[in-house]
Every structure is written in structure tokens, then in C-alpha cells.
Amino acid sequence: MPGKILLLNGPNLNMLGLREPDIYGHDTLEDVVALASAEASKYGLEIDALQSNHEGDLIDALHKARGTHLGCVINPGGLTHTSVALLDAVKASDLLTVEVHISNPHAREEFRHHSYISLAAIAVFAGAGIQGYRYAVDLLATRAQA
Template sequence: MSPPLPILLLNGPNLNLLGLRQPDVYGSATLHDVVDLATATAAEYGFEVQSLQTNHEGEMLDALAAARGKISGIVINPAAWTHTSIALIDALVVPEVPIVEVHISNVHARESFRHHSYVSPLAAGVIAGFGVRGYEYAVRHLVTLVSQ
């Protein structure tokens, strides 16, 4: 039996600043820590992770188009694009795989503009407010979905 297709881990704008930007909101873990956690969690189930963080929306859209037929599922923290990007939701349907949306902070306890997600209607699950551990939970849930 061949190994499963990898999980695509996507992180949107400013997440490259994890550990530096607003540690009172996002904690002290870095993006490297997040990728390591997701990779280790996926490896428990025999999955690899392909990771992309970008501050450029077009780069994320291109990555999603290129992922069609090459991934098992998507774990995404769209960051600010959660609340703004119709282009992102249009691109997220292209790979035709399960999606789990993750947010480090509890977006529903923050400013009102953060309460709406364009991504959530496409997601098989949404995890928010668990800090970077949310990425672990998202990977575990995604593996369950794609292994059924």
C-alpha cells in the first residue's frame, strides 16, 4: 500500500511573526514550533506535512491550485483573510479535499469583525482559542476524516 498523500498546512498573513507579535494574544510559540507540532502529529499517523506561510494572497491561491490531486486534506489558519477573502474560499474548493480551519486565539471573543469567517462554511471543522495546540487537534481531526 502506498503512503497517504500529504496534508497541506497553510498559514496566512503575519503568522510568520508568531512569538513576536502580540504574545498576550498568540503566545510565545513560533511558526517553526507550529510546523514542527503539525508535522509530528501527522507523522503519528503516517502522514507528511507540506507547509506554506505567506503574506501574499496570490501565493496562497496558486498553492491551492497546484495542490489538486496531490494532498489528502488542508489545515488552514487563514489569519486576516478569514474575514475578507472571497478569492481564498473560491480557491479552497479546487483541491476537493477536507479542510480544517484553525485559529490560535478565540476569534469570537475578539473584535466583532473577526466573528465572521468566509472559510468556515467550507470547513469540516473549526478550532479556535486553543493556542498552537489547535494545530495538533486540527491535524488529528483531518487524519480521521481522510482515513474513513
């Protein structure tokens, strides 16, 4: 079993802790990576983390992870609702993928209620704050061991 989980965070997630703390809280992207890494280490796994404001960087990371990572935890940010290309990359990666959202998109604006990425995800954690990342890593690690 590959010992890595790809952790992808999309546009504007580098601004966690600063951007709309009433919606996203005060935790930073560094806190997210530390939380996911701590959970992964419980299973002897590593996190390979990337945040990008550029769709193509996320797509390239998914392509490179095919066959080298056991799964992917992805918070696509705003690309969730717009990117068929990112959906296609998730499918092409052939990775077990878990989608994460810090806030609950279904409790927000109508346009946030649809996710392209969910079509390829084995699970979605939304509205649990950054704990959703921990749940996602736990799920992937558990599935990989089965």
C-alpha cells in the same frame, strides 16, 4: 491515500512569538510546523507547510494541492474575514479543510466574528493556541482513514 497534508498560514503568522504574545502566545511558526509534523507522522503522513503574506501564494498552493494532498489545515490570518477568493480556492481544491485560529476570534473585535473560510471547512479549531493545529491534523488523518 495521498500521504500529505497541506498546512497553510496566512499573513503575519510568520511573526508568531513576537507579535502580540498576550493574544498569540510565545510559540513560533516553526513550533507550529513541528507540532503538526509530529502529529502527522503518527499516521505515516507528511506536512507540506507554507506561510505567505500574499493571498495569491495561498491560492496557488491550494490549486496545486488538488489531487495530491489528502487535506488542508489553514489559518488564513486576517484573510479569514475578507477573502472570498481564498474561500473559492478552498472549494476548488476539493480538499477536506480544517480552519485553525490560535486565538478565539469570537472573543475579539466584531469584524473578526465572520469567517468566509468556515463556509468550506469541515471543522474549525479556535482559541486552543497552537494545539488547534494538532487537533486539525488528527481530524484529517482520522477522516482519511475512514
